[in-house]
Amino acid sequence: MSVAPSAMTRRREAQFEALMQSAEKRICEEGVGALKARDLAADIGVALGGLYNIVADMDDLMLRLAQRTMGRLDAALEAGAVSAAAEQPAEVLEAIALAYYDFARQNLQLWRALFEMRLKNPALPEWNIQAQLGLFRHMNAPMAALMPASSEAERVLVARTLFSAVHGIVAVGLEERLIAVPPQALAQQICWLVRAACKDLKEN
Amino acid sequence: MSVAPSAMTRRREAQFEALMQSAEKRICEEGVGALKARDLAADIGVALGGLYNIVADMDDLMLRLAQRTMGRLDAALEAGAVSAAAEQPAEVLEAIALAYYDFARQNLQLWRALFEMRLKNPALPEWNIQAQLGLFRHMNAPMAALMPASSEAERVLVARTLFSAVHGIVAVGLEERLIAVPPQALAQQICWLVRAACKDLKEN
DNA sequence: TATTAAAAATGAACGACGTTCAAATTTTTA
DNA sequence: TAAAAATTTGAACGTCGTTCATTTTTAATA
Numbered sequence: 001m002s003v004a005p006s007a008m009t010r011r012r013e014a015q016f017e018a019l020m021q022s023a024e025k026r027i028c029e030e031g032v033g034a035l036k037a038r039d040l041a042a043d044i045g046v047a048l049g050g051l052y053n054i055v056a057d058m059d060d061l062m063l064r065l066a067q068r069t070m071g072r073l074d075a076a077l078e079a080g081a082v083s084a085a086a087e088q089p090a091e092v093l094e095a096i097a098l099a100y101y102d103f104a105r106q107n108l109q110l111w112r113a114l115f116e117m118r119l120k121n122p123a124l125p126e127w128n129i130q131a132q133l134g135l136f137r138h139m140n141a142p143m144a145a146l147m148p149a150s151s152e153a154e155r156v157l158v159a160r161t162l163f164s165a166v167h168g169i170v171a172v173g174l175e176e177r178l179i180a181v182p183p184q185a186l187a188q189q190i191c192w193l194v195r196a197a198c199k200d201l202k203e204n
Numbered sequence: 205m206s207v208a209p210s211a212m213t214r215r216r217e218a219q220f221e222a223l224m225q226s227a228e229k230r231i232c233e234e235g236v237g238a239l240k241a242r243d244l245a246a247d248i249g250v251a252l253g254g255l256y257n258i259v260a261d262m263d264d265l266m267l268r269l270a271q272r273t274m275g276r277l278d279a280a281l282e283a284g285a286v287s288a289a290a291e292q293p294a295e296v297l298e299a300i301a302l303a304y305y306d307f308a309r310q311n312l313q314l315w316r317a318l319f320e321m322r323l324k325n326p327a328l329p330e331w332n333i334q335a336q337l338g339l340f341r342h343m344n345a346p347m348a349a350l351m352p353a354s355s356e357a358e359r360v361l362v363a364r365t366l367f368s369a370v371h372g373i374v375a376v377g378l379e380e381r382l383i384a385v386p387p388q389a390l391a392q393q394i395c396w397l398v399r400a401a402c403k404d405l406k407e408n
Numbered sequence: 409t410a411t412t413a414a415a416a417a418t419g420a421a422c423g424a425c426g427t428t429c430a431a432a433t434t435t436t437t438a
Numbered sequence: 439t440a441a442a443a444a445t446t447t448g449a450a451c452g453t454c455g456t457t458c459a460t461t462t463t464t465a466a467t468a
Contacts, residue, residue, distance in 0.1 A: 122381065133382065157385070157393065168368045262426065
């Protein structure tokens with residue numbers, strides 16, 4: 001589950017890790033828009049041009065960071081799912097949704113960086129796509145329980161819809177540009193929507 | 205309902221309008237990331253520095269563009285709402301959601317620009333905030349019909365939740381970076397979620 | 409160990425960008 | 439028509455990501 005480019009010497013791996021940590025620190029403190037090649041190079045004690053021996057370019061850097069963040073998000077969703085296992089499938093989905101919300105709140109800037117990535121080359125590398133799709137893994141079991149008569153494709157579609165809806169609520173809710181919704185109220189809204197959707201699935 | 209800064213001469217208004225149109229054309233054709241001050245200045249036949257007599261800076265330009273787009277979106281939502289009026293409130297909300305999805309599809313790049321704005325000064329001007337909040341206007345009547353016993357604040361919260369959820373589905377669905385969901389399937393998913401949410405509201 | 413070839417690191421330089429501002433030009437006023 | 443005010447200009451500035459010829463370090467070989 002390494003996030004570093006393959007074929008690295010030990011020294012390079014250390015540099016890569018230092019770069020990632022310095023970038024994450026800066027994102028957390030100042031937001032993703034404040035990431036500057038010169039700052040990062042200075043942080044890890046490397047000349048400006050040396051950055052490009054560790055990472056192909058800033059897009060590559062962002063994608064590697066996204067990979068790390070998704071790894072942590074995956075673990076958080078997993079923890080949320082198991083905490084509600086052996087319960088009703090709707091409750092598991094609810095726990096996953098709340099875990100997603102909690103992760104976004106606790107890692108606000110890193111989580112935002114996942115979506116604010118504006119890559120020069122919009123085509124994502126395969127390993128990034130797979131990591132994204134892998135996040136849906138936690139919904140498989142509860143979705144299958146909720147929609148036993150449906151096809152795999154149908155379940156995947158509904159899972160994506162549910163995830164997207166929750167993501168939208170979280171994203172808009174954490175946007176401070178408009179009215180700030182109290183966290184507790186937001187969590188309650190997420191639960192309501194997930195429950196309502198699951199109830200409907202159950203009835204049909 | 206003017207979108208131009210006040211206290212403009214006739215000439216300035218014409219320049220402003222030309223600037224907006226040229227910017228919108230470029231956004232539609234190449235995406236918001238391709239907007240360059242030099243290109244726009246050339247487009248409207250003005251020296252580079254002259255842009256800053258028409259608009260305070262690029263942030264201001266983006267906010268004015270957003271204002272125009274929101275104006276069109278507002279009209280589209282209104283049209284969607286009236287097309288389903290005198291029906292069940294759930295059907296009105298469904299029509300609004302579908303109108304939102306349709307607008308996003310038909311004005312993909314301009315719609316994206318609404319959210320991809322990364323302003324140097326993240327504080328939004330009051331007129332922009334009001335325009336955003338005004339978009340919820342169309343949900344007032346159906347929400348009141350669906351939740352007659354609830355407070356105004358409660359209804360606003362649920363309306364925001366519903367809108368955010370639909371927005372999330374649309375945003376993720378129109379993101380081509382992952383699996384492309386067929387438009388018809390996406391519309392169906394939106395309808396399903398709105399209906400499920402409304403059904404739950406009705407029962408409680 | 410000395411020599412040499414390969415690998416890695418350097419930082420000045422480049423082009424693109426948004427923004428500024430003294431100077432030139434146009435328009436308005438007296 | 440002359441003076442004053444307003445507008446327009448485009449060169450110049452600072453910042454950014456990125457490149458690459460040069461230097462420095464590391465590794466291999468005799």
